[in-house]
Every structure is written in structure tokens, then in C-alpha cells.
Amino acid sequence: MAGSPVQVTGTVLTTRRVEAYHALTVVAPAVADRFRPGHFVTVGVGGPHTSMLTRRAFAIHDVKPDYGGTVEFVFSVRGPGTAWLAERRARDTLDLVGPLGRPFPLPRDPCTCVLVGGEYGSASLFVLADVLQRRGCRVDFVLGASSADRVFGALRARRMGETTTLTTEDGSLGMRGEVTDVLAGVIADARADVVYACGPMAMLRGVTAVCAEFGIPAQVSVEQAMACGVGICMTCVVPVIDEDGVTRMVRACTDGPVFLGERVRFDDVGTIPFDALGAPGGRHG
Amino acid sequence: MAVDLRSYLGHVELPNPVLTASGCGGTGRELAQFFDVTRIGAFVTRSITMVPRAGRPTPRMAETPSGMLSAVGLQGPGVEVFAERELPWLAQRGARTIVSIGGGSVAEYTALARRLAGAPGITAVEVNLSCPNVEDRGRVFARDGSAAAEVVASVRAATNYDVPVIAKLAPDVADVVSLARLCVDGGADALSMINTPLGMSVDVDTMRPSLAAGTGGLSGPAIRPLAVRCVWQVHAALPGVPIVGMGGVMTGRDALELVLAGACAVAVGTALFHDPFACQRILRELEELLQARGFDRLADAVGLAHRPAGAGPRNRIDLEESSL
Numbered sequence A: 001m002a003g004s005p006v007q008v009t010g011t012v013l014t015t016r017r018v019e020a021y022h023a024l025t026v027v028a029p030a031v032a033d034r035f036r037p038g039h040f041v042t043v044g045v046g047g048p049h050t051s052m053l054t055r056r057a058f059a060i061h062d063v064k065p066d067y068g069g070t071v072e073f074v075f076s077v078r079g080p081g082t083a084w085l086a087e088r089r090a091r092d093t094l095d096l097v098g099p100l101g102r103p104f105p106l107p108r109d110p111c112t113c114v115l116v117g118g119e120y121g122s123a124s125l126f127v128l129a130d131v132l133q134r135r136g137c138r139v140d141f142v143l144g145a146s147s148a149d150r151v152f153g154a155l156r157a158r159r160m161g162e163t164t165t166l167t168t169e170d171g172s173l174g175m176r177g178e179v180t181d182v183l184a185g186v187i188a189d190a191r192a193d194v195v196y197a198c199g200p201m202a203m204l205r206g207v208t209a210v211c212a213e214f215g216i217p218a219q220v221s222v223e224q225a226m227a228c229g230v231g232i233c234m235t236c237v238v239p240v241i242d243e244d245g246v247t248r249m250v251r252a253c254t255d256g257p258v259f260l261g262e263r264v265r266f267d268d269v270g271t272i273p274f275d276a277l278g279a280p281g282g283r284h285g
Numbered sequence B: 001m002a003v004d005l006r007s008y009l010g011h012v013e014l015p016n017p018v019l020t021a022s023g024c025g026g027t028g029r030e031l032a033q034f035f036d037v038t039r040i041g042a043f044v045t046r047s048i049t050m051v052p053r054a055g056r057p058t059p060r061m062a063e064t065p066s067g068m069l070s071a072v073g074l075q076g077p078g079v080e081v082f083a084e085r086e087l088p089w090l091a092q093r094g095a096r097t098i099v100s101i102g103g104g105s106v107a108e109y110t111a112l113a114r115r116l117a118g119a120p121g122i123t124a125v126e127v128n129l130s131c132p133n134v135e136d137r138g139r140v141f142a143r144d145g146s147a148a149a150e151v152v153a154s155v156r157a158a159t160n161y162d163v164p165v166i167a168k169l170a171p172d173v174a175d176v177v178s179l180a181r182l183c184v185d186g187g188a189d190a191l192s193m194i195n196t197p198l199g200m201s202v203d204v205d206t207m208r209p210s211l212a213a214g215t216g217g218l219s220g221p222a223i224r225p226l227a228v229r230c231v232w233q234v235h236a237a238l239p240g241v242p243i244v245g246m247g248g249v250m251t252g253r254d255a256l257e258l259v260l261a262g263a264c265a266v267a268v269g270t271a272l273f274h275d276p277f278a279c280q281r282i283l284r285e286l287e288e289l290l291q292a293r294g295f296d297r298l299a300d301a302v303g304l305a306h307r308p309a310g311a312g313p314r315n316r317i318d319l320e321e322s323s324l
């Protein structure tokens, strides 16, 4: 099965710093083999007798054929788990489960795609761009972050993209502002057919709103706190409108993380919408 | 020689004592990507409710030292969808399925038991008593012996005679032994413990509770000593009642600890989030530990820690047992 995840104990091949971020490359042929752009991995942190029981999720940034197959992910230090990861060195081992999640759906025919990344969210977009370009698609990038050192992959975007637009909130790189301030212009200039986006929830909501104005689909990859990553703990849910028009609380880890933006009820994230299936006092069937 | 790992819940035989804990194994399909769910003692479903439930808002989870807080709120599709889509999938594969049920009133538990009675593929019914009683201002059944006993009795009456009913208890009650006794008097064939005690954490950055629900259930190794204590006390008081022990089982050693305290089977919850292969690994480790200690049968280890201090190792115990 192409999509079915595996658990591997992988050896760290290289570690590097990329501006504000850390990147780890891990030998994991079984994960690399099954990889599609948009997949993520979860990592056990803290070693064999760890007191940190929940796995940490990271988008797969790159896979390479070296040593039978390697997986690279990019992260910023947020809490104790990512702090532990930042201390890993070459030849350490890591407990990985992956590839996980629903990858980015790909267009059947060549078309024009705008890829939008916020902070480390852009990490998952370059393998996607590669697959899209091999299918004859045009790719334009819009990358943004709070400051220049937090814009991930600007050089690579410039190399790969037909155009690349950068934004920072402090104006230290590219335009001052947010990706959503420039997105409409990029979509119009490129005559984009579809937008792919990965980044903070507020950015995805803004991207979805811009796409709605143009009547084009936004494929967004959401981030929700996860404990298991494989669909068994039910902690990672977001309100999503199903094909039948009914809102359900669905798991970001297995039903996502990639959703059609217009289906995600961004305004209601963190609540149970009153009209969701099974909402208290609400609809039951 | 291989250890005889068979475990009995009432008259129902399980090939081995390792189960999934309710609410921690999804529908079975998710874990089936990693291992054969028919190989474990039994698959325990999340608590099934009468109508679909959307659950609690997010964040539903916060990691705590050696544990986690969760407030999922019994999200699920309701008993109809469960009986039509989820149970048949498990039954077709030959998985032994213990269906956990959760309700807000005695009538709701009874209706659930009735709906499930006769459905093929049910090995046992587990009654999750850690649900708020809507008829008692939300006091959970597990904290009110008479309400718990009433639920158990009505579920027992509505369930096929050959399907054991297991009452699931929580540790944060005044007297777990008296609760256990009331449930057994109400007709419970077995007990499972422990459900998650209530906990809370506050995020010092946002200066708000970490969970949207405020409080949540604490699980993982952080609660293992509570689980061992509950199993120990209840086994001492009711030595003939089968106990499914759970709470922070991460390894075969942890499972053996609960067995020695009096559990005849062990359920694995939070460990599955960390390691989707946890059930199989724990089973293998438990078998190795029993073997290394010279046990031929798991049953001989159940409650062994209760032997008097100074009583010799195993041969002495064998004598005591054979003189029973």
C-alpha cells in the first residue's frame, strides 16, 4: 500500500541550521518510499524513557534517495520536545512514524499554481512545486513570515518559481505586510487556477478568503495540536463542511491535514459550531 | 516453554490479556494499519453513545509530565452508525470486541445495551461510569454507588446472558472498594479500572487553562500508582472478580505490576499514542517476564503480590493454591 504508514528507528544523517530553523535529515527508506507532497511524520521525543508521551508532528520537507531513502523536516524550537530535537546530532537515532495524513491533491492537467507558505509552512511546498512542474504546471511562490530570518526557503523559491513574492511583518525582507496582502495581485498576474497553502491558521483563513474572491480552490494544510497523528486520540479535530453539506468535527491528522479551504470553518476553529453533527442540543442525524 | 496467556472475563476466554483501552484505539481500522487487531486479547471500542456527539472544543489535549490531559467529550457517530459500520468491520476480521457504552441516564445506558443485544461480534460490554448523570446535575455515575449499581443492573438485564458486563471505575472517588462491591452486587461480571482522574493545567504564556474544557482526564504513567492501588484494594476485597487493569501501562513490566496487584487482563491506552505497536510489544514483554520468573500460566501471577510478606517465592504459592 502506497499510503500506509510505518514506524522506523532512523539514523540522523545530517543536522543543519537554516536561518531561524533547524533541519534534520533521517535515514528512513520505508517512509521516503511512500511519501507524497503534503505528508507529515511524527517523532517520538525525549529518548527511550521519555516523560513526553505525545508525538510531535512535522511536515516532510524533502526526501532523497541517499542510503536507500532519507526524510528531512524543518522545525523551530517551541517547547521541550523541539528543544530536545534541536540537540540531536548525526548518528543519533529517531523514532519516526510516517508518512501520515492526506497529501496535496494534484491537478490532472497542467495549470497555474500559486504556492503560499507562512513561517516554516513553506517547508512542505518545494517537493510539491517539483511534482507540479514535472506535470507541466506553472508555479509561483508567495512566502511570508514575521521577519527575514523566519522566511523559509526564499532562495529555493526564487530558483524554482516563475515569480516569487516575499513578505515580512517588520519589512526586513520583501514587502512589509502579510502574504494575504499580496496574494490577490499574484493570483491576478499569474491567472492562477489553484492555490496551495501551508502556515498558521489565520493565514490559511486569509488565503481561503482571497481565493473565494477569484473563485479558485485553495488547498490548505492545517496545523492542530496532535497527540497521536494516526487517528486514534480524537484530539486534533477541526470543523469541516462535508460533501453532504453537514459540518463534522474531523481529524486533522487522518482526514487532513490538507483540506479544501472553503470547507474549513476557520471562524469556528476552537469551538463546536451549533449546527455541527452531534453538537450539544444540536443536530443528530 | 510458552506461557499459557489465556485470560478469563467471567466465562469468556481471551487468548491473551492485553486489550486496548476505551477511546484510545479509534475504530480499529487506524491501528490495523500497524498490526493485526485480532492478535490482541480484545479490542475495546471508544464509549458509544445513543446519538452522534461532536465532543468538546479544541484544544482537547495537553501534555503533562509522564502523562496527558484530555477532554474529547465522547466524540462519536452514535450507536446506529457504530452498529452498521464499525462493529461489522471488527466482527468480519474476527477481532474480539468489547463495546464500551456511555450515557447520561440509566435509561440511556439501558437503551444502548438493548440496541447492542444480539449484534454479532460482541465479546463483552464495558460500562463507562465516568459520564455525567443528567438527572443528578452532572454528577458522574462513578462517584455515586447507587446510581452506578442501577446502571450496571439495567445493562446486565438488557444484555445477552452469555455476554459479560464489565463496570469501569474511576480512581477519584471516596471509596473505590465500596463502589466496586455495589457494581458487582448490581450484576457486573468483571470490573475495569482505572478511568482517568480529573486534572487540569494552566498555560502560563496565555495565562488561560490549557484545555478548552478547563479540566480533563489525566492518563499515562503519571496515574499508574493510582491504578495499582485501586486494583490492589479491589482484588483484596473481591478476589473472585476478574479485573481489567489499566492506567499508564507502557511496558510489559507495567502490565506485570498490575497483574501482580490483581488484574487478570491489562488495557493499553495512552501508550498507543506514543507507539502504535504498544499492545503487541507489551504482550511480548509480558510473556518474556513471566517466562523468566518461571510461570507456566499467566493465571498463576494474578494477585500474587497479595501473598503474605515473607512467604517464599513461587513454590510456596503453588502449595497454597492447590490446597484451595
Ligand SMILES: Cc1cc2nc3c(=O)[nH]c(=O)nc-3n(C[C@H](O)[C@H](O)[C@H](O)COP(=O)(O)OP(=O)(O)OC[C@H]3O[C@@H](n4cnc5c(N)ncnc54)[C@H](O)[C@@H]3O)c2cc1C
Residues within 6 Å of the ligand: A040, A054, A055, A056, A057, A058, A059, A060, A073, A074, A075, A076, A077, A078, A079, A080, A081, A082, A083, A120, A121, A123, A222, A223, A224, A225, A226, A227, A257, B062, B063
Ligand atoms: C501536520 C503538522 C505539521 C507540522 N509541521 C511542522 C513543521 O514542519 N515545522 C515545525 O516547526 N512545526 C511543525 N508543526 C508543529 C509542531 O508539531 C509543534 O511545534 C511541536 O509539536 C511542538 O512541540 P514542543 O514539545 O516543542 O512544544 P510544546 O508546546 O511543549 O508541545 C506540547 C504538546 O503540544 C503539541 N503541540 C503544541 N503545539 C502544536 C502545534 N502547533 N501543532 C501540533 N502539535 C502541537 C505537541 O505535539 C505536544 O504534544 C506541525 C504540526 C502539525 C500538526
Ligand SMILES: Cc1cc2nc3c(=O)[nH]c(=O)nc-3n(C[C@H](O)[C@H](O)[C@H](O)COP(=O)(O)O)c2cc1C
Residues within 6 Å of the ligand: A233, A234, B021, B022, B023, B024, B046, B047, B070, B072, B074, B100, B128, B168, B194, B195, B196, B217, B218, B219, B220, B221, B223, B246, B247, B248, B249, B267, B268, B269, B270, B271
Ligand atoms: C484521549 C482519551 C480518550 C478516552 N476515551 C475514553 C472513553 O471513551 N471511554 C472510557 O471508558 N475511557 C476513555 N479513556 C480512558 C482510558 O480508557 C483509560 O482508562 C485511561 O486513559 C488510563 O489508561 P492509560 O493511562 O493507559 O491511557 C480515554 C482516555 C484518553 C487518553
Ligand code: FES
Residues within 6 Å of the ligand: A225, A226, A227, A228, A229, A230, A231, A232, A233, A234, A235, A236, A251, A252, A253, A254
Ligand atoms: S492526532 Fe490523534 S486523532 Fe489526530
